[in-house]
Amino acid sequence: MTEAAGRCPKLGLIVNPVAGLGGRVGLKGSDGEEIQKRALELGAVPGAQGRAAQALERVSSIVNTDIITWPVEMGEDVAKRCGLDPTVVGSIEPGKTSAEDTRHAAAGMLQAGVDLLLFAGGDGTARDICGAVGSKVPVLGIPAGVKIHSAAFATTPLAAGDLASLYLQGRVSALREAEVIDIDEEALRRGDITVRLFGYLKVPFRTSLIQSLKSASGPGEKVAMQAIAATVVEVMEKGVLYIIGPGTTTREVMTGLGLGKTLVGVDVVEDGRIVASDANESQILSLIAGRRAVIVVTPIGGQGCIFGRGNQQISPEVIRRVGRENIIVVGTPGKLNTLAGRPLWVDTGDREVDGMLYGHYRVVTGYNEEAICRVSG
Amino acid sequence: MGQRDITKERYSDGKPVLRRFHQARWDEPIIFELSRAGQRGILVPEVDEEIRARAGDVLATLPDGMRRKDPPALPELSQPQVVRHYARLSQENLGADLNVDIGQGTCTMKYSPKINDQLAANPKLLDLHPFQDEETVQGILEVMYRFEQILKEISGLDRFSLQPGAGSAAIYANVSIIRAYHEARGESKQRDEIITTIFSHPSNAACAKTAGYRVITLYPDDDGYPDLDALKAAVSERTAGLLITNPEDTGIYNPKIAEFVDIVHGAGGLCSYDQANANGVLGITRAREADFDLCHFNLHKTFSTPHGCGGPAVGATGVKEELARFLPVPLVEYDGDRYRLDYDLADSIGKVGSFHGVPAVVVKAYAWAMSLGADGLREVAGIAVLNNNYLLKKMLEIPGLSIPYAKGKRRIEQVRYSWEKLAEETGVHSEELGIRAADFGVHYWTSHHPFVVPEPCTLEPTESYSKDELDEYVAIIAHVAREAYTDPEIVKSAPHNSTVHTIEHEPFDDPSQWAVTWRAFRRKVGGD
Helix, strand or coil, rough: CHHHHHHCEEEEEEECCCCCCHCCCCEEEECCCHHHHHHHHCCCCCCCCHHHHHHHHHHHHHHCCCEEECCCCEEEHHHHCCCCCCCCCCCCCCCCHHEEEHHHHHHHHHHHHHCCEEEECHHHHHHHHHHHHHCCCCEEEECCCCCCCCCCECCCCCHHHHHHHHHHHHCCEEEEEEEEECCCCHHHCCCCCEEEEEEEEEEECCHHHHHHHHCCHHHHHHHHHHHHHHHHHHHHCCCCCCEEEHHHHHHHHHHHHHCCCCCCCCEEEEEEEECCCCCCHHHHHHHHHHCCEEEEEECCCCCCCEEECCCCCHHHHHHHHCCCHHHEECCHHHHHCCCCCCCCEEECHHHHHHHCCCCEEEEEEEECCCEEEEEEC | CCCCCCHHHHHHHCCCCCCCCCCCCCCCHHHHCCCCCCCCCCCCCCCCHHHHHHHCCHHHHCHHHHHCHHHHCCCCCCCCCCCCHHHHHCCCCCCCCCCCCCCCCCCCCCCCCCCCHHHCHHHHCCCCCCCCHHHHHHHHHHHHHHHHCCCCHHHHHCCEECCCCCCCHHHHHHHHHHHHHHCCCCCCCCCCCCEEEECCCCCCHHHHHHHCEEEEEECCCCCCCCCCCCHHHHHCCCCCEEEEEEECCCCCCCCHHHHHHHHHCCCCEEEEEEEECCCCCCCCCCCCCCCEEEEECCCCCCCCCCCCCCCCCEEEEEEEEHHHHCCCCCEEECCCCCCCCCCCCCCEEEECCCCCHHHHHHHHHHHHHHHHHHHHHHHHHHHHHHHHHHHHHHHHCCCCECCCCCCCCCCCCCCCHHHHHHHHHCCCCCHHHHHHHHHCCCECCCCCCCCCCCCCECCCCCCCCCCHHHHHHHHHHHHHHHHHHCCCHHHHCCCCCCCCCCCHHHHHHHHHHHCCCCHHHHHHCCCH
């Protein structure tokens, strides 16, 4: 797929021209036309073009590629500024681009058969691209947005350029599934933080070049997840309901049982069979009424939340009924490491339940391996 | 002619003129790839007619089951090809004899006097056979016995086995002893958990795991010490033991170590002290005073034997008197007149290495310890700690570098530094700085995985290096860090003077891609 295969690799480039607008002017994000207008009024300067150019200049200085991009400010300008001769596809209304354009562009790149899709933006852009291409094509983010919580981003624009070059040259071949996380900006402006696990992108992986603070799932991580899954499957008891929270680690548990998983939802399992897929709170409550149940959850990488972010279906009432002693927390050593020493935390919305959950937990980190981690508020 | 002042050549106007290093540019193939069918290193002469007539066909006496069906798949080369192959490989190295080797923290890369190698290469030792009657090997038994007495004094523990062939083998032996102890008390089924810390040497977790235990890892508290509250939450009637390093890999000494031991003892578990690297505490603290039940020393670290690329090593395992009955056999006994081997330990965990371990390594360690004496060993620790804290002070003058945890506390024999600030400001990562340093003839190691300390680098200067040498090392690292700010590209594209430039790391994390033998490699990547 790359230079090593004896042909010129194809690099797709998408720039979200409004990414990062809201950051310096304190708007906590740039989603939505109204906010972008306000940001410009407050004196925001679009920075995505410059950051994309830094990355692209790095790539073009290292490897020969065919650049395929979207018109004007969505990539064409940057590519030409770097002295490149891109193939421009699609159409936009300059100065008035939206999330819809990002999704169209991503779908267009997929159709053009790019080897790697490089985009400049933030979590919102990652979400749009993820929605359009899923894991059908390797993707790498140039950090240019306000919110960079997703693991699909390189640490800096230059690191994005380096990693993209290494991948296109065939010198890095490892790909990992990177979490695409988005925070509801409306809620954030009101002071609430609602983190949502949106999905996963397939991202080239080299330890030092990728955003390591926000959870990673490289080849070693995959092995660790399988080891965790083997431990959980081994301790599963007959006649007990298992409420499996979202995440790639918990997905491995389901894979270990030979079952499919709702990646960003909650599934309920009994005796190796799914009894509810993508269950909501009331479904869970009615299933566990009068029954013994166990919750299996994994913290959000880089943040450490185990209840109250992205798994609200496992509500305070569900947790109260299941009981603290029936909670299995799982997480790879790599993921625990992304917390940089901070404790795990909960924010279920119910103080009493939060209080019940505080204290030390044994987190399953591998096959017959556990770490002692503190959970706080 | 006056004497040349080397210092002047290396420093001009107070600024170091850095030594440029250039590795031999071989890219030597694997020996199997050099093989050509029919090439031979030695041609064994035909047996004389007369001998053949008298001895007959000696191979005919071999039972069928012992005959190979095919000849062994060894590489076929001439002698000079073999010599060139290994000479070239050695020139692709940045080994201890070639550089100021203080960057391989946790490995205690001290200078190992060459005369000790010569002692170990003495034919009187080399020509011994482990099956010889003990009456004919009194000399080596005496060396082993005497060296055990030295280790007893250093640790305060009561008996040692020199049989384990590595640090991990010693930890494995200690875990086996812990299990044997609980078995003897009828509690081994119930006690299936071993506790360790994330900054203890990872072999502790690995060995406990290999021995079938569930491993519980403690993360550091906010100050970087092992978390005492987490330990309290971890111990239970399932606790078999604690395996812990002190000072940990951060170089931080755990001042609550005796409390750790107490808590585990209170839960009925045993405590094993990983002293693989005891270089900063020789003659200063002992396992006995913290009430540890077991410990081990790597003779190839602290005891200068040296650290030989995974080559011959000894992990000396020590225990309190009440655990001596579980030690590997044989032990060396002395009755005031003769030395003998005692195999008669009914509760022994059995053998953890063949015969008596690696006596040649014991000879080197014994020679090293005797050349220093008790005061000299204590001085080793003093100089190692002084060197380390001098290096720490100089290193922290470099912009972008810091040390996490234990604010205001000195470090013992090594330091885990962090380039987090430099990486944030320049996009250059710790690993890249270490690689660039190789262009100046030194290098450093980052840390075990996962990187709990961000952008880590771990330096351990030991007692072997002079102030000039430490200054030279710091000058090189300072130069490379400056380059990260002024010319990051030259750092990121390093090394410029080595055979192999960069390699892809991630496959090393993936067991499905590992191949530890040539045959496994061929099986995994195709070929025959």
